[in-house]
Amino acid sequence: MMLVDKLSLYFQYPFVRYALVVGVLISLCSSLLGVTLVLKRFSFIGDGLSHVAFGAMSVAAVLGLTNDMVLVLPVTVISAILLLAAGQNAKIKGDASVAMISVGSLAIGYLLMNLFSTSSNLSGDVCSTLFGSTSILTLSKTEVILCTVLSVVVVAAFVFFYNKIFCVTFDESFARATGTKAGIYNLLIAVIIAVIIVLAMNLVGSLLISALVIFPALSAMRVFRSFRSVTICSAVLSVFCSSLGILISVLAGTPVGSTIVAVDIVAFALFSLIGFVSGGKSK
Amino acid sequence: MSQLECRDLCLGYDGRTILHNLNFSIDSGDYLCIVGENGSGKSTLMKTILGLQSPISGEIITGDGLHQNEIGYLPQQTVVQRDFPATVREIVLSGCQARCGLRPFYSKEEKKLADENIEKMGIANLGKRCYRELSGGQQQRVLLARALCATKKMLLLDEPVSGLDPKVTAEMYQLIEGLNKDGITVIMISHDIGAALSYADKILHIGQNVFFGTKKEYLESEVGKGFGMNGGRE
Numbered sequence: 084m085m086l087v088d089k090l091s092l093y094f095q096y097p098f099v100r101y102a103l104v105v106g107v108l109i110s111l112c113s114s115l116l117g118v119t120l121v122l123k124r125f126s127f128i129g130d131g132l133s134h135v136a137f138g139a140m141s142v143a144a145v146l147g148l149t150n151d152m153v154l155v156l157p158v159t160v161i162s163a164i165l166l167l168a169a170g171q172n173a174k175i176k177g178d179a180s181v182a183m184i185s186v187g188s189l190a191i192g193y194l195l196m197n198l199f200s201t202s203s204n205l206s207g208d209v210c211s212t213l214f215g216s217t218s219i220l221t222l223s224k225t226e227v228i229l230c231t232v233l234s235v236v237v238v239a240a241f242v243f244f245y246n247k248i249f250c251v252t253f254d255e256s257f258a259r260a261t262g263t264k265a266g267i268y269n270l271l272i273a274v275i276i277a278v279i280i281v282l283a284m285n286l287v288g289s290l291l292i293s294a295l296v297i298f299p300a301l302s303a304m305r306v307f308r309s310f311r312s313v314t315i316c317s318a319v320l321s322v323f324c325s326s327l328g329i330l331i332s333v334l335a336g337t338p339v340g341s342t343i344v345a346v347d348i349v350a351f352a353l354f355s356l357i358g359f360v361s362g363g364k365s366k
Numbered sequence: 367m368s369q370l371e372c373r374d375l376c377l378g379y380d381g382r383t384i385l386h387n388l389n390f391s392i393d394s395g396d397y398l399c400i401v402g403e404n405g406s407g408k409s410t411l412m413k414t415i416l417g418l419q420s421p422i423s424g425e426i427i428t429g430d431g432l433h434q435n436e437i438g439y440l441p442q443q444t445v446v447q448r449d450f451p452a453t454v455r456e457i458v459l460s461g462c463q464a465r466c467g468l469r470p471f472y473s474k475e476e477k478k479l480a481d482e483n484i485e486k487m488g489i490a491n492l493g494k495r496c497y498r499e500l501s502g503g504q505q506q507r508v509l510l511a512r513a514l515c516a517t518k519k520m521l522l523l524d525e526p527v528s529g530l531d532p533k534v535t536a537e538m539y540q541l542i543e544g545l546n547k548d549g550i551t552v553i554m555i556s557h558d559i560g561a562a563l564s565y566a567d568k569i570l571h572i573g574q575n576v577f578f579g580t581k582k583e584y585l586e587s588e589v590g591k592g593f594g595m596n597g598g599r600e
């Protein structure tokens with residue numbers, strides 16, 4: 084009973100409600116492309132981009148922008164396009180350039196924050212950008228609206244291009260040979276990833292984004308066998324885990340991002356077990 | 367006019383030419399076998415025909431109502447990642463993608479076409495199974511069904527029987543022959559010279575010496591004699 088009372092008390096605060104809404108939306112978006120990301124080996128781009136986003140965020144902080152998304156979103160999207168182009172030209176060079184860009188922007192970002200930050204709690208700031216410790220609970224109304232709009236766009240784009248994304252993910256050369264414009268869809272996937280990463284920075288911080296994207300997909304792949312059921316399952320799972328994570332962190336006062344990822348890990352273990360048991364039965 | 371014609375085609379990678387001045391043409395309903403040593407550029411030729419890479423020089427002309435994106439394709443190796451979760455039906459249906467244009471979902475006809483092709487390939491009982499759990503021969507059939515969804519006119523098959531046992535190989539050849547009888551032009555790469563000679567009506571031999579002509583001409587040519595006798599060595 085006490086738990087329920089405590090929860091309903093918390094829900095009277097708008098920031099808790101905002102956090103939950105945004106959390107659900109972001110985790111829905113991030114899970115959708117998880118399968119594609121894992122299978123297309125785009126995850127390295129995801130990792131690189133999250134560091135770019137961190138760099139852009141520190142620049143925004145230094146410039147004193149009140150709404151840092153204005154800067155972070157375009158920078159990340161452009162980097163996504165560049166990284167994709169680099170990755171397609173030559174495989175090894177692509178990997179190296181991702182590493183260069185991502186570590187570079189991490190270093191520059193931290194340097195800039197150190198040099199120009201006026202905040203008294205610098206390491207706290209850095210920590211919250213990296214691990215998203217509080218930002219989800221300090222969202223302004225504009226940010227909530229922006230998040231909502233972007234999420235709706237991402238989900239709509241995914242549903243609309245679902246079959247094409249499947250085609251390009253499963254067998255890119257066949258898709259290209261039969262006249263599907265694979266280049267454009269790769270670009271679309273990269274842009275969506277960039278948007279998701281910028282969104283997810285708010286929820287879990289830049290270091291933990293990959294976990295948010297990849298864990299639900301990997302869990303779903305343990306149990307389900309078709310692309311559609313894996314996609315649906317990872318979306319549901321991701322939303323569930325994030326909501327649970329946010330509630331736990333509000334009640335227990337733990338950092339939001341890492342709590343969500345911890346819940347995702349537990350779910351992964353659970354699904355692995357289910358997959359193991361049911362796989363063993365069918366054999 | 368022939369359905370597909372290659373004129374003075376030179377192909378290769380990064381400016382390095384592998385094949386020089388290739389000339390041949392195929393008519394609607396033909397069964398062409400491409401033979402040649404490993405590394406002679408057979409798969410490269412196929413990829414060039416499909417538009418996956420551009421020729422160094424020369425041109426590929428499609429005619430007889432064939433568009434370049436109406437060619438069905440069975441790759442030599444599908445680099446499908448080990449863990450890809452997809453059912454047989456989802457994969458076959460993806461062959462219809464090119465027909466969709468910007469339309470986001472598959473139409474009833476396309477779903478019907480996919481089911482028919484699944485039926486035709488004799489894998490109807492596998493429709494809901496996961497692709498990665500199938501045997502090599504079953505996977506080839508799935509990919510062939512997918513290729514059939516992409517075309518009614520021309521199929522390009524890159525070593526469709528590699529890694530299959532003799533029985534499944536024979537079944538595969540029969541399936542392909544049946545499709546050819548239904549009017550689909552077949553271009554097949556094969557190391558199985560015996561099969562090439564018994565099913566195909568035209569042969570393209572590439573390598574040091576290039577030969578293109580009918581089966582009969584091939585058997586009488588120097589290239590053909592050498593290749594047939596010594597089990598693939600020139």
Ligand SMILES: Nc1ncnc2c1ncn2[C@@H]1O[C@H](COP(=O)(O)OP(=O)(O)OP(=O)(O)O)[C@@H](O)[C@H]1O
Binds near residue numbers: 384403405409410411
């Ligand atoms: N992506 C690539 N980049 C550069 N060179 C390549 C590439 N793919 C193949 N080659 C080279 O092109 C030549 C022809 O290759 P191709 O795959 O067309 O041969 P193939 O006739 O299909 O051989 P196989 O019978 O083994 O399938 C080979 O010498 C190979 O090393």
Ligand SMILES: [Mg+2]
Binds near residue numbers: 410
């Ligand atoms: Mg080959």
